[in-house]
Amino acid sequence: MTPATGERADAARNRRAILAAAERLLAEHGAQHVSLDRVAAVAGVGKGTVFRRFGSRTGLFHALLAERATRLREAIESGPPPLGPSAPPRERLLAFLDELSGLAARNIALIAAHERACADDKYADPTYRRWHDHVRALIAEARPDADAHFLGHILLASFDGDLVRYMTAQGDANRLSRSIRALATTLLNS
Amino acid sequence: MTPATGERADAARNRRAILAAAERLLAEHGAQHVSLDRVAAVAGVGKGTVFRRFGSRTGLFHALLAERATRLREAIESGPPPLGPSAPPRERLLAFLDELSGLAARNIALIAAHERACADDKYADPTYRRWHDHVRALIAEARPDADAHFLGHILLASFDGDLVRYMTAQGDANRLSRSIRALATTLLNS
DNA sequence: TAGTATGCGGACCCATGGTCCGTTTGCAAC
DNA sequence: GTTGCAAACGGACCATGGGTCCGCATACTA
Numbered sequence: 001m002t003p004a005t006g007e008r009a010d011a012a013r014n015r016r017a018i019l020a021a022a023e024r025l026l027a028e029h030g031a032q033h034v035s036l037d038r039v040a041a042v043a044g045v046g047k048g049t050v051f052r053r054f055g056s057r058t059g060l061f062h063a064l065l066a067e068r069a070t071r072l073r074e075a076i077e078s079g080p081p082p083l084g085p086s087a088p089p090r091e092r093l094l095a096f097l098d099e100l101s102g103l104a105a106r107n108i109a110l111i112a113a114h115e116r117a118c119a120d121d122k123y124a125d126p127t128y129r130r131w132h133d134h135v136r137a138l139i140a141e142a143r144p145d146a147d148a149h150f151l152g153h154i155l156l157a158s159f160d161g162d163l164v165r166y167m168t169a170q171g172d173a174n175r176l177s178r179s180i181r182a183l184a185t186t187l188l189n190s
Numbered sequence: 191m192t193p194a195t196g197e198r199a200d201a202a203r204n205r206r207a208i209l210a211a212a213e214r215l216l217a218e219h220g221a222q223h224v225s226l227d228r229v230a231a232v233a234g235v236g237k238g239t240v241f242r243r244f245g246s247r248t249g250l251f252h253a254l255l256a257e258r259a260t261r262l263r264e265a266i267e268s269g270p271p272p273l274g275p276s277a278p279p280r281e282r283l284l285a286f287l288d289e290l291s292g293l294a295a296r297n298i299a300l301i302a303a304h305e306r307a308c309a310d311d312k313y314a315d316p317t318y319r320r321w322h323d324h325v326r327a328l329i330a331e332a333r334p335d336a337d338a339h340f341l342g343h344i345l346l347a348s349f350d351g352d353l354v355r356y357m358t359a360q361g362d363a364n365r366l367s368r369s370i371r372a373l374a375t376t377l378l379n380s
Numbered sequence: 381t382a383g384t385a386t387g388c389g390g391a392c393c394c395a396t397g398g399t400c401c402g403t404t405t406g407c408a409a410c
Numbered sequence: 411g412t413t414g415c416a417a418a419c420g421g422a423c424c425a426t427g428g429g430t431c432c433g434c435a436t437a438c439t440a
Contacts, residue, residue, distance in 0.1 A: 008386060154348060178337075182337065238419065238420055247397065
């Protein structure tokens, strides 16, 4: 994230190393066993460097998630339909949820780590807010009578770490996205 | 919870004191500032006693929640309709969700504390499992075609600590239960 | 090549969950 | 009462992990 134009060469190198290390530890051990000490060690930098770069544990995981979500964000903001602005809200919402399903399924450990890093006041997390704003706006457009704010949170709850883990652990790789589609369709069509 | 017939008098007294202390701290400070040291201090017992009684932080909050949920559990298992077994699934589910809304609204801090205590593998928590089993069975009965397991988790996600806090912080005391009713109705009738 | 802002790293601090064990105490048998 | 002991107590102690600090190193600039 944030290439920060004026960044010194060693700083940039370390930033990449830290992100890569966190990613690797997340993949190897669960979300729960990634301490910043270990991240620093694996990245080959001091602990202080991690904090200077990312401010906190929360900041680190947010950066990691934001990096992963960049493409999706761009597609939503200015891409072609069905993700982009020109598609009708129903299709756009379904397309967005599909993409998010894939993202979540591919990054289970990251989602879980990010979740617990944001445990108090998860609604404050920028990525979550962006997603929620998007979903809420689409719901409000498609169904002006509903509590779009509430339903937005509910739809995004489909990507809760435990739920994604459960839904993808059954050998049926598409169950998650299928069930979410069904849910969203129901909510939009009723 | 668990009166444990053979329990010594001092043990019983301390158990009650600990639960009361936890409850009080939860109410006074947020869910995040309740350390077991403080609970022990406020209860007027040693830290070891807290752990001997409840095993862990998770165990303590589970006991607290279970205590609060006892009445609801009994009503579901053997009470009169609409909560009890003799009511039709639709009404039964709506009644259950209503009760849970009230419970959640009255115990926001506890819900939040319990949530983070069960952060890894929340589906392992006995109270959550009981609720989910109940909801899932009712959904499956009313709508055999749906992914009842998934929808059960989604419905229960309505009682996420942050969401409850948000929904009740707007001055409109009934928004939570209204929106959940609407959601459940939609899911059951589609 | 020298000067400076930027970055580095790891020792350090502290909060907190969890353990351990010597001491105390409730309870029951006599 | 007295006594014996299982049960419970409590708080010192440990390990972990997030976060801070500051003297030292180094990438850039003129």
